[in-house]
Structures are given as C-alpha cells and as structure tokens.
Amino acid sequence: MTDVTVLGAGFMGAAIARVLMERGRTVTVWNRTPAKTERLREAGATVAEGFTDALTLSPVTISALSDYAALVERLEPVASLEGVDLVNLTTGQPHEADELEALVTARGGRLLDGAIICYPSHIGTEKGVVKFSGPNELWERHHELLELLGTGTDHLGEPVRLANVLDAAQLGFYIPAIGAAMEAAAYAERxxxxxxxxxxxxxxxxxxxxxxxxxxxxxxxxxxxxxxxxxxxxxxxxxxxxxxxxxxxxxxxxxxxxxxxxxxxxxxxxxxxxxxxxxxxxxxxxxxxxx
Structure with missing residues (x-):
C-alpha cells in the first residue's frame, strides 16, 4: 500500500505526484498511456498495472484526468467502489460534480471534488490554490495530505458542486480580463x-x-x-x-x-x-x- 494514488500523468497529475513524493508521501500513479509514468517511476512512484488496481493501492485516490468524461468512462466498469475515497481535480461544471458524486456514492465510494486555480508549476508552493467541496468528514480525513498541494488550499463546504462553481466564476473573470489586455495591446500597437x-x-x-x-x-x-x-x-x-x-x-x-x-x-x-x-x-x- 502507498499513501496516495494519482490518476493521470499529464502536466498537472505529474506535478501533484512529484510534490507529494517530495513531501515524503508514497505515491501510486496510473495513466492510460503507461510510458508517461516512467519518469515518475524513476522518481520513486509505484506504477499501477490497471485502473482498478490503482484505486485499491492507496487509502485515497486523486484524479487529474483530462475531464469528467474520461474519469466516468474508467469508473463505469468498476462494479464496487466500497472503501474508495476519491478526490477529483478535473476541471468541469457544477452539474458534472453532482453526477459524479451520484455515481461514486451509488457504488459505495466517497467523493471530494476540487478546483485547481493555479498552474502546475505552482503546486506545492505559496501560489498553489486548490479549493475543495464535499463531505466535511472526508475533508477532515484527508486535509493534511491535500494541503500539501499549496498554501491556498481549503474546503468550501459540503455541496460537492461548490468547487466547480468557484472555478467557473473565477475563470469567468480571469479569462475575459486577459482577453481585454490583449484587446488593449492590439489597439495600442495599432x-x-x-x-x-x-x-x-x-x-x-x-x-x-x-x-x-x-x-x-x-x-x-x-x-x-x-x-x-x-x-x-x-x-x-x-x-x-x-x-x-x-x-x-x-x-x-x-x-x-x-x-x-x-x-x-x-x-x-x-x-x-x-x-x-x-x-x-x-x-x-x-x-x-x-x-
């Protein structure tokens, strides 16, 4: 057994796995394309042979897959999630968090959903901001691990959709703001x-x-x-x-x-x-x- 499993070895998943290992946690990783896990293996991670194995090798699993559909596709064939504590950090919409919670809890698992409001290079630093939502009991159980992801990490409340609501709201500000900066720059140059x-x-x-x-x-x-x-x-x-x-x-x-x-x-x-x-x-x- 390891301390935590990380699903996904893209930029964000790899950053999460590396930071947790640097903080002394033992980590299992899984990725659809196994070759992407090789550097993490070299850094000390255990590589799970299959998705279901990955869920059972740690007391908590963090998903950094590309989107909700990718995670649901992998979860659908798993008949039982009894004893699985899943922390989903995939970017998505509030209704997707609700639907994922329904799927996970119907099969005996528990879900925290989260929104990463920073870049992969910020994970584990004072610029790392990750907001979580879901059952208080689950947050209390795993918050010490999850707070390693950045100093701006906290729990918003029990409704599992809250993290995605916050993410949509802040992106609705941030992206138009940088878009306005580009409009301004193009006008100024002209x-x-x-x-x-x-x-x-x-x-x-x-x-x-x-x-x-x-x-x-x-x-x-x-x-x-x-x-x-x-x-x-x-x-x-x-x-x-x-x-x-x-x-x-x-x-x-x-x-x-x-x-x-x-x-x-x-x-x-x-x-x-x-x-x-x-x-x-x-x-x-x-x-x-x-x-």
Whole structure:
C-alpha cells in the first residue's frame, strides 16, 4: 500500500505526484498511456498495472484526468467502489460534480471534488490554490495530505458542486480580463504604442482593482449600491468612448461592447447614478426573474 494514488500523468497529475513524493508521501500513479509514468517511476512512484488496481493501492485516490468524461468512462466498469475515497481535480461544471458524486456514492465510494486555480508549476508552493467541496468528514480525513498541494488550499463546504462553481466564476473573470489586455495591446500597437508602454499601466490597474473589489464585496453584503467614487454613468460614457476609438482604429472591441451592454441594462433600470456594482444587482435580479 502507498499513501496516495494519482490518476493521470499529464502536466498537472505529474506535478501533484512529484510534490507529494517530495513531501515524503508514497505515491501510486496510473495513466492510460503507461510510458508517461516512467519518469515518475524513476522518481520513486509505484506504477499501477490497471485502473482498478490503482484505486485499491492507496487509502485515497486523486484524479487529474483530462475531464469528467474520461474519469466516468474508467469508473463505469468498476462494479464496487466500497472503501474508495476519491478526490477529483478535473476541471468541469457544477452539474458534472453532482453526477459524479451520484455515481461514486451509488457504488459505495466517497467523493471530494476540487478546483485547481493555479498552474502546475505552482503546486506545492505559496501560489498553489486548490479549493475543495464535499463531505466535511472526508475533508477532515484527508486535509493534511491535500494541503500539501499549496498554501491556498481549503474546503468550501459540503455541496460537492461548490468547487466547480468557484472555478467557473473565477475563470469567468480571469479569462475575459486577459482577453481585454490583449484587446488593449492590439489597439495600442495599432496607434503606435508597444506593450512595454501599456503593461505598467495595466499592472497599476490590477493593483487598484484589489481595493475596488474589497469595496464591492462590502456593497454586495450590505445590498447598498450607492456610488462611492464614480457612478455607473461615468463608466458607460468612458466605455462608449473606448469602443468608438477602437472602431476608428478598425479594431473589434468585443469585450468592451459586452460591458456596455451590461451598463445599458443598468440604464434601463434607471440606476446609472448608482455604483458600477449595479451590474451585479441587474444580473442577480434578471436571474431571479427566470427562476
């Protein structure tokens, strides 16, 4: 028996296995393509001959397979998961976590689901962020092992879907943000400025955003959207100007247009004198109307 099994030997699975071995844990690894496990074997890992064997060689199994479908495909032929504690770190959607939990528990196993909010190189460091959700008892049983994955590791709560909800929310912020940076860079270059000129200003904006988000957290908690710095109408006018400038430069500011659409919803509700966070209130109310 080893301390932990890791399913998947891609970039993330290999990083998890290596960090756990570096922290003194014994590790079993399994991968659909056995050749990918060779370096881990050389580093001291035990290589399982088959998927089912991998589940039985450790008290807890961490899955870093490519997606939920790949994990479900492997689990389906396994008649019993009695005694299996499975920790799934595959990126997916909230409903997929619910469905996986139903499959695992129906066969006698237990599931924690997790979202990795960092790159493989961050695993095991202060930049390592992994959020878990699922039964409290299962988290208490394995948290000391799982906390080795990074200092930003914790448990969100019992509903197994919560980790994927958080992941979707943060990716919904992060990816459009870097997309907006690329839009900005392309526009600046077209008008004669290089990314070296733009980047320091973007970094300053990110630093300002830290305080901005803290204030909006307080507003949302209090349900008070009175403008503190600039009202939503100022942001709308600014974004319309940005989009016009990019249009004149023959750029397609898709993300800028999306923000304008949100702010026009705020305008339609007669709340442009409120804070930028009125966008949140508008979306929340719209979602409530559709329930």
């Amino acid at each position: 008008e004669g400025l290089g990314f070296a000129d733009l980047r320091p200003v973007l970094v300053h904006g990110l630093n300002v955003m830290t305080g901005f988000l803290a204030k909006r957290e307080d507003m949302i908690a209090k349900n008070d959207f009175a403008a503190e710095d600039s009202p939503a109408e100022v942001y709308l006018a600014a974004m319309r100007g940005v989009v016009e400038a990019m249009d004149r430069a023959d750029m397609e500011p898709l993300l800028g247009r999306a923000v304008i659409r949100h702010l026009e919803e705020v305008q339609a509700a007669g709340r442009l004198d409120g804070d930028f966070a009125e966008i949140y209130r508008s979306l929340r109310e719209s979602a409530g109307e559709q329930e």
